[in-house]
Amino acid sequence: MVNDSGPSSEKNEVKENVEIWEDVVNIKDLLISLIISSITTLGGYLIAPDTPPKPLIFGLIGAIIGFIISSVIIKPKRTFQMMDEEK
Structure with a gap:
């Protein structure tokens, strides 16, 4: 038996x-x-109309949506430990 x-x-x-x-x-x-x-x-950039500011805005909205989806799917694996500092 192997100890992992x-x-x-x-x-x-x-x-x-x-x-x-x-x-x-x-x-x-x-x-x-x-x-x-x-x-x-x-995807947001490509579905945007061709008028000048809209591709940038749609792309930024797509980036925010991607960030939200990633933060929901991928959970943090970090653990915090509280340590009392006594002097």
Whole structure:
């Protein structure tokens, strides 16, 4: 029987994560959110009428929708621990 709580499981977990802006992100979740945001932003841009400000506005609205969808689908995996500092 193999124990998965040893150092080898920590190495596997580190390989799945990448550090971006001093934060650790799961590569799979990052790719999913990039794909969702790209599709909604480009979709909003492409369905917009050709009058000058509308493609920009539709694209920005698509980006916001992509962000909302990504934040609903991908849950945070961060845990916080409160530590009392006694002097």
